[in-house]
Amino acid sequence: MVSRRTTGRIGASLVPVAMATLLTGCMPGTTAGAAGSGATSGPVSTDPATMGDVTLQVLDYFSGGTDNAWMTSVVSAFEHKYPNITIKRTSLPWGDVMAALPLKLKSANPPDIVPANNGWQSLGTLVRGGLVLNLDNYAKAYGWKHSFPQAITSEHEFSTDGSEMGTGSMFGVPVARASVIEVYYNRDLLKKIGASVPRAFADFQADLAKARTAGITPVALGNVDQAGITEPLFSLMNTFGSQNSISGFIYSQGQPDIATTGFPQAVSTLKQWSDKGYLTKDYAGVAAADAAQSFVNGQGLFHFDYSGSLPLKPGQSKNFGSFILPRSDGGKPVATASSATNFSIAAKSKHAAAAAAFLDFAAGTQAAQLAVQNGTMPLLHPEVKAPAGDPLFADDVAIAQQITTDGTSVPYLDWATPTLLNTINAGMQDMLAGKKTPDAVVKEAGQNAAAFVKTLAR
Numbered sequence: 001m002v003s004r005r006t007t008g009r010i011g012a013s014l015v016p017v018a019m020a021t022l023l024t025g026c027m028p029g030t031t032a033g034a035a036g037s038g039a040t041s042g043p044v045s046t047d048p049a050t051m052g053d054v055t056l057q058v059l060d061y062f063s064g065g066t067d068n069a070w071m072t073s074v075v076s077a078f079e080h081k082y083p084n085i086t087i088k089r090t091s092l093p094w095g096d097v098m099a100a101l102p103l104k105l106k107s108a109n110p111p112d113i114v115p116a117n118n119g120w121q122s123l124g125t126l127v128r129g130g131l132v133l134n135l136d137n138y139a140k141a142y143g144w145k146h147s148f149p150q151a152i153t154s155e156h157e158f159s160t161d162g163s164e165m166g167t168g169s170m171f172g173v174p175v176a177r178a179s180v181i182e183v184y185y186n187r188d189l190l191k192k193i194g195a196s197v198p199r200a201f202a203d204f205q206a207d208l209a210k211a212r213t214a215g216i217t218p219v220a221l222g223n224v225d226q227a228g229i230t231e232p233l234f235s236l237m238n239t240f241g242s243q244n245s246i247s248g249f250i251y252s253q254g255q256p257d258i259a260t261t262g263f264p265q266a267v268s269t270l271k272q273w274s275d276k277g278y279l280t281k282d283y284a285g286v287a288a289a290d291a292a293q294s295f296v297n298g299q300g301l302f303h304f305d306y307s308g309s310l311p312l313k314p315g316q317s318k319n320f321g322s323f324i325l326p327r328s329d330g331g332k333p334v335a336t337a338s339s340a341t342n343f344s345i346a347a348k349s350k351h352a353a354a355a356a357a358f359l360d361f362a363a364g365t366q367a368a369q370l371a372v373q374n375g376t377m378p379l380l381h382p383e384v385k386a387p388a389g390d391p392l393f394a395d396d397v398a399i400a401q402q403i404t405t406d407g408t409s410v411p412y413l414d415w416a417t418p419t420l421l422n423t424i425n426a427g428m429q430d431m432l433a434g435k436k437t438p439d440a441v442v443k444e445a446g447q448n449a450a451a452f453v454k455t456l457a458r
Contacts, residue, residue, distance in 0.1 A: 046141050048082040048357040055086045056354055059104065059111040060341065063091040066308070067340075070177065070374045077370065078361045085354050098122065105131040110346040112355045116172055118155050118342060119415030120165065120452075127171050128162030132344040135170040138356040144173060144363070148380060149407040154247070156342055163456050165415070166251030173359040174339030176368035178379035178400045180307045180409075181231050181336040182322045184392075189216055189301045197321065201239055201328045208278045211301040218278040220300025222291030223432075226425040228283075229270070231304035233428065234413055235325040236266035238334040246334070246410045252453050256416075258446040263413070267431070267438045274432050284433065296320075307377045307396050317392040324399060335399065337409035339379055372397065380404055417452035420445065 045051060062071040068091065075087045090111065092100065097115060104110050105126065116123040116132055126132045139145050145153055156172035158165055185197065190207070193214050198204040208218040222228045237246065241262020249256040258264075273279055280291055280300065293311050295303040298319075303310075310320065324333035343362065345355045361367060368378035377396045378384045382404045386397035403409045414421035427441035 044137050044141050044356070045353045046138075046357065046360075048085055048354060051084065051351075051354050051357075053084050053086075054351050054354040055088060056113060056351055056358060057109075057111040058087055058089045058113040058358075059097060059101070060089060060091050060115050061094045061097045062341075063093055066374050066376050070371055070376055073370045073374065074362055074367050077366055078358055081361075082357070085357070087358065102126075102131070105346050105348070108348075110348050112346055112349040112351050113343050113358065114346060115341045116344040118172070118338060118411065119418075121415070121418045123156075123172055123342070123344065124158060124162060124165055126344070127158045131347055132171050133347050133349065133352060134160065135173065135345065135356065135359075138352075138359075139170045142356070142360045144170065144360075148174065148363070149404055149409070151243075151247070151403075151407045151409045152337075152339065152380070154251070155338055155411050164252070166247065166253060166411075172342040172344040173363055174342050174379065175362045176364060176378055176380050177340035177371045178307060178377040178403075179338055179340045180324075180377065180396075180399060180403065181234055181304065182307055182396075182399060183235065183325050184295065184303045184305060184310060184320055184322050186295070186298060186301055187319055187321055189298070192216070193301070197323055199326060200330065201326045204326060207301065208273070208276075212277055217280055217294075217300040218302060219273065219280070220291045220295035220303040221279045221283045222286030222288045223283055223429065224285050224287050226429060228286075228288035228291055229425065229428050229432075230414075230421070231306070232273075233266050233270060233424070234336045235304055236269050237262040237413065238336060238410060239325050239328050240265035240269075243334050243408060243410055246413070249449070250411045250413060250416045252416065252449075252456060256449060256453065258442060258449060261413075263445065264438070264442045267428070267441050270428070271431060271438050284429070307399070308375075317390055320392045322392060322395040322399065324402070332406050332408050333402070334408050334410055335403050336412055337403055338411065340376070416449050420448050420452075423448045 060071060062068050075089065079085065079087060098117065101114055105114065116126050152174050154166045156170050156174065157168050158171055159168035193207065193210040193216070195207045195210060198207055211218040219232065221232065239262065241260065245260045246262065248254055249258060249261045280286055292303060292305060292309065294300060296310055296312060296316065324335045326333055343359050345352055349355055363380060365381050365384070368381040368384045371378040372384055372386060375393060377400050379400055382401040386394040424445055427436060427444050430436040431438060431441050
């Protein structure tokens with residue numbers, strides 16, 4: 001996954017460490033393990049009250065702040081509704097979870113529920129190794145494939161042999177919380193340049209120019225840690241490329257070609273923004289977190305980041321708003337988005353039915369309402385409303401409603417291969433430093449994807 005978010009999105013640089021101990025040679029294209037071997041067959045129970053006394057072991061990375069508050073409230077609500085089921089959580093920092101997950105799933109007594117990360121870096125490898133349960137029968141019993149937007153459902157699907165992503169069986173379930181790349185804006189500065197929230201990409205471009213002329217930093221960005229460039233890059237790709245082309249490339253479906261995704265135009269546009277002085281001065285030497293703080297301090301008109309990621313103090317949110325970058329063709333905005341985590345069930349779990357019941361609850365309306373009560377973006381339930389008095393959070397909830405209702409989300413580009421994020425970040429850094437052309441960045445990303453696709457065909 002992409003490099004950072006408040007809910008602990010994994011960095012691709014962590015993946016080799018996390019996955020190294022999974023299964024020797026067990027990457028897509030190998031034959032170790034039987035991905036469908038844990039599949040549940042026949043009718044399944046969906047009434048937790050009839051399951052007797054059960055204790056579920058849950059591993060998560062919601063170890064602090066809003067994340068922990070939401071997860072605690074969901075567990076409490078579930079246990080109140082089903083007092084015969086006890087949830088015992090083990091919460092670790094994100095990197096620790098990824099490092100521990102493979103061995104825990106191979107142990108004799110693994111956690112029943114785990115936060116297997118989307119994409120080939122984690123979930124795809126776990127599916128290939130037969131370490132997580134095929135959830136199709138539970139999906140049918142609970143109606144997940146009908147109640148979730150297809151764009152979100154696809155993020156949790158793999159073929160049973162582990163060779164295809166974005167299609168086939170469900171091996172994970174989203175929670176009713178969103179993680180979305182969005183554009184934040186400073187309300188006062190937007191008013192100062194005489195503009196309103198841009199509804200067309202041309203308007204957004206014009207606002208950048210107006211801000212530069214007015215002596216305002218158009219886009220607050222820091223990339224010394226290669227952690228700030230992907231948010232605007234992915235957003236621009238969604239502006240220029242079609243939803244189907246982007247998803248098809250990430251899922252390696254058909255004949256994936258990065259040239260059709262809007263990625264080339266996104267790379268070139270970022271280069272143009274840099275050349276025109278639209279980005280934070282000396283951004284290559286500024287940390288992403290510092291850029292976010294400078295934006296909150298009023299030193300930037302726009303800032304690309306994950307939902308809920310601004311370092312705001314109480315009362316500051318009223319000064320800001322958020323939106324999804326408009327498309328260049330005027331169509332419905334497309335967002336890079338996923339659930340804040342997805343939960344899978346260990347193939348060795350002795351309480352799969354109870355675990356599936358908890359997954360269904362964590363994806364349900366009450367869990368989405370608890371997300372809003374804890375001040376974090378909901379997902380899957382557009383009927384959930386934002387409380388009054390916080391315009392920034394109201395924007396976030398509206399974005400969640402939009403992508404749920406319209407199904408206009410795409411996966412994170414770096415899910416396409418285990419090493420694509422590193423390739424993109426290194427290439428973009430060299431390009432923005434004048435050491436590489438935009439075409440070279442696109443070519444390298446395409447070669448990375450093509451090489452990985454070949455491993456899928458073995």
